[in-house]
Amino acid sequence: MASHKKENQIAEKPEGAGRARMQRRLMDGSRLNELHEMHAKGRLSASESLELILAGNAEHVAALKGAPMTAHQRYLKIMAAQADYMIVRCSDARVHNTDSEQDTLVGLHIYIAGNVIPGKKTASLDEIAQVASLVRPDGACLDEAHCNCGAVKERVKWVEGGMKPTGSTPLDNLLHEVVGPSPYDNAIAQLSKLRNLPGLGGRATGALHYDWEKGGVTVVNASPSHLVELLVDNFNKRHADANADGLLAERLAKQKPHAIMVGSNLLPFSIGTITHALQNEVFQTTGSEDGLDDFDEGSILYAVEHLGVRHIPFVAPGTAANAKAVTAMFDKWEADLRSMTVNGEPVISRMLDSGELAISRLRYDLSNGRLVPI
Ligand SMILES: [Zn+2]
Secondary structure (H helix, E strand, O other): OHHHHHHHHHHHHHHHHHHHHHHHHHHOOOHHHHHHHHHHHOOOOHHHHHHHHHHHHHHHHHHHOOOOOOHHHHHHHHHOOOEEEEEEEOOOOOOOOOOOOOOOOOEEEEEOHHHOOOOOOOHHHHHHHHHHOOEEEEEEEEEEEEOOOHHHHHHHHHHHOOOOOOOOHHHHHHHHHOOOOOHHHHHHHHHHHHOOOOOOOOOEEEEEEEEOOOOEEEEEEEOOOHHHHHHHHHHHHHHHHHOOOOOHHHHOOOOOOOEEEEEEOOOOOOHHHHHOOOOOOEEEEEEEOOEOOHHHHHHHHHHHHOOOOOEEEEEEEEOHHHHHHHHHHHHHHHHHHHOOOEOOEOHHHHHHHHOOOEEEEEEEEOOOOOEEEO
16 A cells, blocks of 8 residues: 555646646746647647647656656666556547656557457557557556547447448448447447457456546446556546646537647657647547558548548657658658548548648657657
């Protein structure tokens, strides 16, 4: 119990810090605040979207000074297969934040529409298994669903319509993997697929459900684990922090991200923490060294076609020394995006060429947490 108490004390720090941040935001008329408000009221251009991401990142860089672990120390822990947890979450922009600069727990984040774990052998399943292998043997692997999930709603409509092909293979594959009439049912189904993950070993597993209307994160089903309890506790603190004014559910009534961010699966913090994004600002998916898989592409297509997002920032960890490797990975991501088709038409490639859609390439500098446009 002594260690429980100590870990909880660590977890309480970000709550205070978050509240102070929110109060500061309400008080000052800074550019960051102005951009948050512009996003809440209307639609940001790609350059304004990038400006908001970089201004939020400046807050992250400042918060890292005095943090218990540097970004680089956290990255080394991941590379030594000592991460504390992995969480598979929906790409939805409205999900709560998971971590903060003050955390001593290191998490790996996979964002995929419908928080799907593929049931059959796919590149995405390989990627999830690979990321899970970077979690320490007594760590935790979680799947989190959320209320009002667009992927579950699309799945219900698609089933009612006779499961006809949508014209996009990635989207079809995604709709086949989402399960059940509600996010809660989907969480249960994804957990059983998670428990069959190759190489999972003795890591604790759990399915969570986030409901911003009813007040937070609940455990749907999980193996008995102190770590899972602690994480749920932390997530609920992040939710409470974001809802300090009691108006969070109102802000999340309709999803409206200004960017679909593609983050590397090896980032030492969540994208939410790296960019200090507020809930409902960034839709997300996760890329790997092998490129973007069908599920990433399905998520991106959903953001562009259904949510009207016009900015795709790429983010990967790096140092000045591995700049070439990061560039090569981003080239692969862009090539994968450009090869996507809907009814045989290269829709994303066309939008990129016409300037209607923009990609930003950002290296996450492990020495100081700064996002560096490359
Ligand atoms: Zn969702």
